[in-house]
Amino acid sequence: MAKKSIHRPEYKILTKLVRKMRDEAKLDQVDLADLLVRPQSYVSNVERGQRRLDLLELRDICMHCGLDMVEFVRRFEEAVAEASRKH
Numbered sequence: 001m002a003k004k005s006i007h008r009p010e011y012k013i014l015t016k017l018v019r020k021m022r023d024e025a026k027l028d029q030v031d032l033a034d035l036l037v038r039p040q041s042y043v044s045n046v047e048r049g050q051r052r053l054d055l056l057e058l059r060d061i062c063m064h065c066g067l068d069m070v071e072f073v074r075r076f077e078e079a080v081a082e083a084s085r086k087h
Contacts (some may be wrong), residue, residue: 006052013079018061019047021072025065035064 005011022032022043029043036042045051046061053061062069 006049009083010080011049013083014053014076015047015049017072017076017079018053018058021062021065021067022047025067027065032061032064036060 022029025032027035029047030040033040033043042051046053046057058072059069062072
C-alpha cells in the first residue's frame with residue numbers, strides 16, 4: 001500500500017516552501033490566516049504538515065503571498081530534484 005501523500009518526503013518540501021513563501025511575503029501566520037479567513041491554527045497545521053492542502057487551498061495561499069502558482073510549482077520541482085540528488 002502506498003504512503004499517503006502527507007507522509008511522503010515531498011510533502012515536507014511542500015510545507016517548507018509554503019512557509020518560505022509566507023516569510024518572503026513578510027506575513028506572519030496570523031496575517032495569512034486573516035487573508036484566508038481561517039484561524040491561525042490552520043496556517044500552523046499546514047506548515048507543520050498536519051493538514052493536507054488541496055490545489056485550491058494552495059492557490060489561495062500563493063495568491064495572498066503574491067507568488068504565481070506556476071512559479072511555486074517550479075520551485076517545488078527544483079527542490080524535489082535537489083533532494084533526490086542528495087539521496
